[in-house]
Amino acid sequence: MDCVFCKIANKELPAKVVFENDRVLAFDDIKPVHPVHVVIIPKKHISNINEAGLDDKEWLAEMMLAVALVAKVKGVDKTGYRLIVNYGKDAGMSVNHLHIHLVGGEELPFATA
16 A cells, blocks of 8 residues: 555654554644644545545544544633634645644634634
């Protein structure tokens, strides 16, 4: 498999690790767009949120549980942060491996949903 995030999870490529356990890896984004910009991935290859199934629920839960730990490590647990999950090229998904962007460290513009 030629997935850059799988290579990072398998320690084949370097990354500045923020948090890691047996299911999840969180690392600083190599092209941050905010003072705090961390990528949280499952160590299992799940292509995207649309491909995640019931068999992946523990991986998804671990990703979400890692969020609070990463926010605390990065010092944004009290001031606030945003989570972003992109899907598809129109959303800017550039790596075909499910991931959460945790961004913060500054006042973020209001996002409409």
